[in-house]
Amino acid sequence: MIVFVICSFLILAVVLSLFSSHELRVKTQSFFYSIMPRIKKRRMSICNFSKKMNYAMSSQQTQKHWYLQQWGILITGFFLLGSIVVFSLTRTIDPTRIEANYLKEVDPQIYTLLNGEMLNPPSEVDEKLVDEAIVQAMRLEQEYRVNHQNPKNSLIVDDVHGGFDTKMVDRKWENMNPRYKQRLLMVFKIMRDRYDYELVLLEGYRSPDRQNLLSGDTNTTRAKAYQSYHQFGLAADIAFKRNGKVIISERDPWAWRGYQLYGEVAESVGLTWGGRWTSIKDYGHTEYRMPGLKKTKETAESLILEGAAKM
Structure with a gap:
């Protein structure tokens, strides 16, 4: 609304500036005077046509003016259809x-856990x-390795090696499937x-190319493209x-x-937590292991589009 008011003001200012010219005002007046007869003629034609239509629609003229009645039905149907289209396009x-x-x-x-109330994601x-x-x-990992001669693998630093700060990282909530997204948002709410x-x-969502890139480091992940729930919009990493x-850092x-x-x-709302894994512990990772999920490219594309379409 503010943008509309500002644009209207600017347009009005430009118009008033142009009309400050005497020559332009004279030309504008001459133009309107020249088209006035045509406007009057067109208006009279429309009025006459309306009168004929009104007369033709009367019950006494059913057979005599049937062609005008057909036009009336056609015009009425057109406006009705147009109204439906306008309503559909402008409906919130x-x-x-x-x-x-x-x-x-x-x-x-x-849906039952949420009691029908959808949760909104936080800002990126x-x-x-x-x-x-x-x-x-x-820095904390380096300190830990100095103080411990035989430290365990650090998941967080291994993930960092995979590159949280690359341009391939997707942090958009809308790219996650709602079935996982709402569970994760519930976890966010409970934790807060x-x-x-x-x-x-x-x-959140991770592209197949990024998944293959990360799988090059077995300390980060051993899952290749379409083997991880990230490609299906059903997994995320948090901090x-x-x-x-x-x-x-943990x-x-x-x-x-x-x-x-x-x-x-996370486990209380039906998610699988990476901290329970035995090979590579991923404490910030959760995923929704959807029953019957087939880990294929077609399924991944379907779930991502499914989530986007419903939003």
């Missing part, structure tokens, strides 16, 4: 309600905060309300936010406690 679409109806149909379990995390968190995580932990999304800063005691709570809450 509520994406939340669309998503609720979608989940009610395909995933009644999460600042890229600079993630970069700073990566640097901090690497119950434990006072603010969560941020590090990566925490404290005092305006993103915390990634070497931070506060973050480590957060990851444990995160795993418990």
Whole structure:
């Protein structure tokens, strides 16, 4: 509305500036005077046609003016159809309600857990905060390795090696399937309300190319394209936010406690937590193992488009 008012004001200012010219005003008046007879003639034709139509529509003229009646029906149908089209194009679409109806149909379990209330995702995390968190995580890992002669593999730093700060990372909530998205948002809400932990999304949907790139480092992931739930919009990696800063490393005691709570809450809403894995522990990772899911390219494309279409 503000943009409309500003644009209207600018247009009015330009028009008034142009009409400040006497020559332009004279030409404009001459133009309107020249078309006035044509406008009057056209208006009279329309009025006469309307009178004929009105007369032809009377019950006494059914047979005599049937062709005019056909035109009346055609014009009425055109305006009716036009009204329906205009209404459809201008009707306000509520994406939340669309998503609720979608989940009610395909995933009644999460719909029941949410009590029909769709959760809205938080704003996207600042890229600079993630970069700073990566640097901090690497520093803490180096300190840990200095203090421990035989340390275990650090998931967070291995993931950082995979590159959270690349342009291939997708942090858009709308690219995740609603069946997983709403479960994850419920976890975000419980972690904030119950434990006072603010969560941020590090990566959601992951392209096949990025998955193959990450699989080159077996300390990060062994899953290739379409073997990970990320390609289906059914997985995500998270971190925490404290005092305006993103915390990634599990070497931070506060973050480590957060990851444990995160795993418990995620599992309580039907998600699988990477912290339970035996080979590579991924504390910030959760995924929704959809029953009957076939890990194929066609399924991945279908689920991503399915989520986008319902939004």
